[in-house]
Amino acid sequence: MKTISIVSPCFNEESNVADCYKTVKEIFDKDLPGYRREHIFIDNASSDRTVEILREIAEKDQDVKVVVNARNFGVFRSTFNGLRYASGDGIVVMLPVDLQDPPEMIPEFVELWESGYDVVAGARSTREEGFLMRSARGIFYSIVNGLSDVWLEPSVGEFQLIDRKVLKAVLSHNDHYPYIRGIIASCGFRRIILPYVWKARKKGLSKHSLMALTDQALNAIFSFTRAPMRFCTLSGLVIAISCILFSIFSTLLYFVDPEQAPRGTTTIIVALFFLSGVQMLFIGMLGEYITSIHNQVRGGPIVTEQERINIEGPARDPAMLKDEHTA
Numbered sequence: 001m002k003t004i005s006i007v008s009p010c011f012n013e014e015s016n017v018a019d020c021y022k023t024v025k026e027i028f029d030k031d032l033p034g035y036r037r038e039h040i041f042i043d044n045a046s047s048d049r050t051v052e053i054l055r056e057i058a059e060k061d062q063d064v065k066v067v068v069n070a071r072n073f074g075v076f077r078s079t080f081n082g083l084r085y086a087s088g089d090g091i092v093v094m095l096p097v098d099l100q101d102p103p104e105m106i107p108e109f110v111e112l113w114e115s116g117y118d119v120v121a122g123a124r125s126t127r128e129e130g131f132l133m134r135s136a137r138g139i140f141y142s143i144v145n146g147l148s149d150v151w152l153e154p155s156v157g158e159f160q161l162i163d164r165k166v167l168k169a170v171l172s173h174n175d176h177y178p179y180i181r182g183i184i185a186s187c188g189f190r191r192i193i194l195p196y197v198w199k200a201r202k203k204g205l206s207k208h209s210l211m212a213l214t215d216q217a218l219n220a221i222f223s224f225t226r227a228p229m230r231f232c233t234l235s236g237l238v239i240a241i242s243c244i245l246f247s248i249f250s251t252l253l254y255f256v257d258p259e260q261a262p263r264g265t266t267t268i269i270v271a272l273f274f275l276s277g278v279q280m281l282f283i284g285m286l287g288e289y290i291t292s293i294h295n296q297v298r299g300g301p302i303v304t305e306q307e308r309i310n311i312e313g314p315a316r317d318p319a320m321l322k323d324e325h326t327a
Contacts, residue, residue, distance in 0.1 A: 003036040004028075004110060004161075005088030009079045010054075010097045011044040011072060017053050020097040021064065024106075031107040040065045041097075042082040044072040045306070058309045066309035073303040079158065080178040081303045084171060085311055091167050093180060094158035101159035102196055109161035109194070118163040118189035123155040125195035153193060157181055163189070176302065239278060 006024060010017055021039065028037040041054050043066065051068055058064045065085060069078055079094050090113050095103055101122060109120040158180050162170070169187040170180070 001034065001036050002090070003038050003088040004032065004090050004092065004106070005038040005040060005086035006092040006095050006103075006106070007040045007042065007079055007082040007086060008095050008097050009042045009044065009075050009082065010046065010050055011075075012046045012048045012050060013097045014046070014049040014053060016097040016099070017041065017050055018057065020095070020099055020103075021057050021061075023099065024095070024103050025061075027103055027106060032110060035110065036088075037063050038065065038086065038088050039063060040067070040082050040085055042066075042078045043068045044074070044078050045069050051307075055309060062310055065311050066307075067305055067311065068307040068309075070304040070306040076178055076180055077302050080171075080175075080180060081305075083167060086167065089164055090161050091164070093160045093162060093184070101157070105194065105196055106161070112192055112194075113161055113163065116190065117192045118166050119184065119191040120161045121153070121156045121184075121191060121193045122159040123153060123193045123195045124157065125155055125197070153185075155195070156185075156193060160184060165189075178302075235278065235282075239275070 008017075008020060021041075024039055025037065028035065041064065043051050043054060045068070051066075054064075054066045058066050067078075067082060067085065069081075073081075075094075075096075083091065083093065090110060092106060092109070095101060095106075105122060109122075112120045160181075162184065166184065166187060166189050169189075170183050173183050175183070
């Protein structure tokens with residue numbers, strides 16, 4: 001009997017975790033009776049009753065595993081760490097407990113995976129969200145795909161089922177702040193995309209604030225594209241050429257009509273502030289790269305765990321995944 005692992009990150013989701021567990025269990029009992037279910041909940045130090053509810057569920061169902069983080073490490077870090085505990089032959093990378101991504105698609109994911117696809121990705125063809133957010137997402141993916149070696153499908157998130165060999169490739173990335181959908185895309189493998197409607201949240205409040213979404217977007221841009229440095233290079237070239245052309249024009253204008261040639265301190269002040277602003281912008285971009293490098297080289301665990309339930313031993317070493325799968 002093959003095992004399907006599902007990783008569900010959560011933070012202050014006391015109104016949703018039980019529904020998520022129940023929905024997934026019913027789907028497996030009805031549509032996937034020939035597969036073993038492994039549901040891994042990753043809690044980011046919730047301050048409500050989320051952990052208490054998960055503990056009660058795990059006590060009754062040994063197929064439910066729970067990892068409680070010592071603090072909130074964010075959805076990507078906690079999910080990536082949760083993937084290290086997945087023992088399934090096929091792994092649903094992320095099923096948020098708010099069920100905005102429909103778990104009803106998991107049986108179809110499994111069917112396509114069994115037919116030979118290594119990655120079955122859900123695509124949010126329709127989003128129940130506002131115009132402003134849709135526009136922002138469109139701009140973001142235009143920037144990323146325009147200057148990246150890896151194509152990121154704009155509508156594909158982390159709601160994907162991947163084969164175990166893909167999981168091994170994903171976990172081999174030693175990334176302090178993993179952008180999971182980008183890592184999966186960069187690994188390659190045979191992939192198929194299924195469209196679905198991304199539903200509006202019914203219970204609780206979204207934990208993705210504007211600052212959190214901006215942080216994720218910047219992480220993707222600096223991790224998977226040359227956009228910032230390419231922008232610096234092109235901007236510097238344009239400014240340099242413009243300054244040369246302006247100096248030539250000013251010189252010629254002085255000889256043709258001295259009265260029309262710009263003079264005084266205004267030009268100097270404008271040029272000084274403009275170039276100073278450009279320098280500060282470029283230094284800020286370099287600072288983003290330096291910060292990422294600093295976080296990466298100083299090492300340390302991707303998350304700190306406070307408690308594990310129905311899990312024995314430490315997280316699996318990615319180098320051992322291939323041997324486990326073969327066995």
